[in-house]
Amino acid sequence: MTSLSGRTALVTGGSRGIGRGICERLAAEGALVAVHYGSDDGAAADTVATIEAAGGRAFAVRAELGVAGDADAVIGAVGAGLRERTGHAHLDVLVNNAAVGDSDGDIDSETPQAFDRLFAVNVRAPFFLIQKALPLMGAGGRIVNIGSGVTRIALPGELAYAMTKAAIETLTRNVANQVGSRGITVNTVAPGPTRTDRTAHFLDPPEAQAMVAANQALERVGTPADIAGVVAFLAGADSAWLTANVIDATGGSYLGPKRLG
Ligand code: NAP
Secondary structure: OOOOOOOEEEEOOOOOHHHHHHHHHHHHOOOEEEEEEOOOHHHHHHHHHHHHHOOOEEEEEEOOOOOOOHHHHHHHHHHHHHHHHHOOOOOOEEEEOOOOOOOOOOOOOOOHHHHHHHHHHHHHHHHHHHHHHHHHOOOOOEEEEEOOHHHOOOOOOOHHHHHHHHHHHHHHHHHHHHHHHHOOEEEEEEEOOEOOOOOHHHHOOHHHHHHHHHHEOOOOOEOHHHHHHHHHHHHOHHHOOOOOOEEEEOOOEOOOOOOOO
């Protein structure tokens, strides 16, 4: 028996990056994991195969987020996948991880199209995924939303993206207050710079590493496993008394000067 044995989980954007790390960790803890993804069939199949090779259980769910009917498509497929494997469609853990962050716009340059896309994928999709998932969840349920450290730091080129992650924090606090009576907790995990195949090109150069070291208490770039450990804690029994929190998982980004003078 491991801490999540007998539990079921859905991780959106679970095929790559941080989401993949979360899927692998939850499965290693014993959960049956629905690995959601958008379009990269190979990455999703590889994630499921890696989990199964390690003795875990997982299945892939393909559905684009940020389009009409996205939440219904995901939850419909997850319910069917769970029913097929367990005989019921009960969901214990929902991790809203999938997001886009590549608009590079600021107040003088952001376009309405890029702004709308960011909010459709990063805010509207998690909102309605929670709405559609809640009927499948019961006491002991866990919702973990992946936010970002950029909600407390004003970084150039991140304005609309940071606004979407601030909305996630508000979503977390409000839903937590509404579903607490059902024994369901809702928290946000806010990563800082984390190395994935998407971020490697700008986090790997020595100047980027030096900037991270200068501006973080823990002087390195994060890994998907760093974030997955925090999510696994929030998905498990030991976090039962924690709800409506934003857990800063940045390694201590931008806390202030390390020495004066
Ligand atoms: P990533 O490597 O780009 O992975 C994105 C995942 O989301 C993939 O599985 C992708 O599936 C899926 N996805 C993206 N857009 C989608 C869409 N429109 N519809 C359906 N699926 C979609 O992302 P990441 O860097 O690991 O980030 C994961 C989370 O952490 C995000 O919420 C991000 O905002 C947050 N975060 C990341 C960092 C960082 O430094 N990496 C820092 C702070 C916060 P396909 O490949 O099949 O499209």
